[in-house]
Amino acid sequence: MPPESFRWRLVEDKFRNLLEGYGFAELRLALLEPTELFARSIGGETDIVEKEMYTFLDRSDRSLTLRPEGTASVVRAYNQYSLGKISEINKLYYVGPMFRYERPQKGRYRQFNQLGAEVFGETSFYQDAETLVMLAQFFHALSVKGVELHLNSLGCEACRPAFRDHLKAYLDERQEALCGDCRRRMAENPLRALDCKNPQCREAVADAPLINDALCDGCRQHFIGLCGLLEDAGVDYQVNPKLVRGLDYYTRTTFEFLAGDLGAQNAVAAGGRYDRLVEELGGKATPAFGFAIGFERLMMLVGSSVTPLASPFVALIPLGEEALRRLFPIHLELNCQAAVTTLSFQQKSLKSQLKKADKDGVTYALIVGPDEFSQGEAICRNMRTKEQTKIPLNRLGEALRELYHEC
RNA sequence: GUGGGUAUAGCUCAGUUGGUUAGAGCGCAGGAUUGUGGCUCCUGAGGCCGAGGGUUCAAAUCCCUUUACCCACCCCA
Secondary structure, X not given: OOOHHHHHHHHHHHHHHHHHHOXXXXXXXXXXXEXXXXXXXHOOOOHHHHHOOEEEEXXXXXXXXXXXXXXXXXXXXXXXXXXXXXXXXXXXXXXXXXXXXXXXXXXXXXXXXXXXXXXXXXXXXXXXXXXXXXXXXHHHHOOOOOEEEEEEEOOOOOOHHHHHHHHHHHHHOOHHHOOHHHHHHOOOOHHHHHHXXXXXXXXXXXXXXXXHHHOOHHHHHHHHHHHHHHHHOOOOXXXXXXXXXXXXXXXXXXXXXXXXXXXXXXXXXXXXEOOOHHHHOOOOOOOEEEEEEEHHHHHHHHXXXXXXXXXXXXXXXXXXXXXXXXXXXXXXXXXHHOOOEEEOOOOOOHHHHHHHHHHHOOOEEEEEXXXXXXXXXXXXXXXXXXXXXXXXXXXXHHHHHHHXXXX
16 A cells, blocks of 8 residues: 555565666566475475465366465476576566465565565576675665575585484484474474474574585585675675575575564575476476565565655646636646646635645645736745746746756 | 454544543644645544444443454464
8 A cells, every 4th residue: 555555666676677687587477376386396394385375276176376485486487488498597586476374473474475586507606696695785775774694505415315314313312302393394304403493492403413514515615605705795694504494495505684673574585596496397407596585574674764756746726617627737738747746626725725735745836816817827836935936827837847847 | 273462533542440422642624814835723524432242220341252453383585
């Protein structure tokens, strides 16, 4: 709703401009996808898939789901249209609503909007760095303060399995201390125990083996390289070895931008690298890196620093029916270019119309009534200096246009 | 899915141990010199007290049910 909607569009425009500057192109995504797509990409054991999706059957008994996130749809589109053949590297972004069946609370809604982007075909850690710096630039451009970048590497198929077994062995010894969820997830994804919020789990996991120590050479160099580039770019970050994302497709780099001001739902943007997903969804093996920003959460941080709409420039004040008829075409003509005039269609007193003009914050008020008609000139009042000048009735339109362009 | 909270004027909220025409501030409308705004003053409009049921001589107030929203757990953007 206004005035929020104006601020939203302003922020969205900034996002589009920034990303298009970095060579991203917009992808308009399907809202509805086969349920299986999400089960396969996000992971069958994740909470999103287990209990947070809006899933239903269509008339042919196919199971469809309102998308809970964007990456899976982007990857499907990437594969379906063979984007990888058109150009080696593809940079795509999207904007739109996502749906998750959760209990709403501050910063969490069942229908929420994401600004997201994905890069396909680039393995280099330079890509990770470019994207992260770009995000930092975005927050900076919006004067958003207090966001922290948390960073981790989850390894790849070469080193993660070994680490997973290692961690599992560690957790097995402490099974009794873990919460039900963690115990249940042990088989599929023991890593999740690392960022469980349950105090008992936290304690049990305090001395758990860390993935950083178990990375293979390739992953280690990737991570170190990324960190170095971030430092060179002056982007502050902290490594959080226990950062594990709730989506199964991530490999190597994962990150979250956290904001303290958001309450419990403090992740304003998150993402990472997913080098295996394209292939798993039936495409050619393609490395990829992506992120999503929670639009609503971002807007909570942006506050009032983004200016809402500008005030109209001049209030047209007609006194009497004839004056209204005379000013109406001018009103239409001037607003055709930009929103510069206001005009009340009701017969109101000069006093109340001026009051309204003041509230609207206009710079000029143009008064036309019986007196003006008899003199052939309208009164133009500068609302700040209270100076009044006269303008011939037959050149009102161009005179106002000149005034507008002078400012 | 679990727990807590709120619901009264357009907005933010008061409303005592149940008591008769339900209040304030802000906003809105009109007026205080006939055709000149901001400040001030006066006046006015606007409420089925979220919905449904119950207790009572009497319910915004107590009880039950329900809906919506909020906050937290969880999860994530």
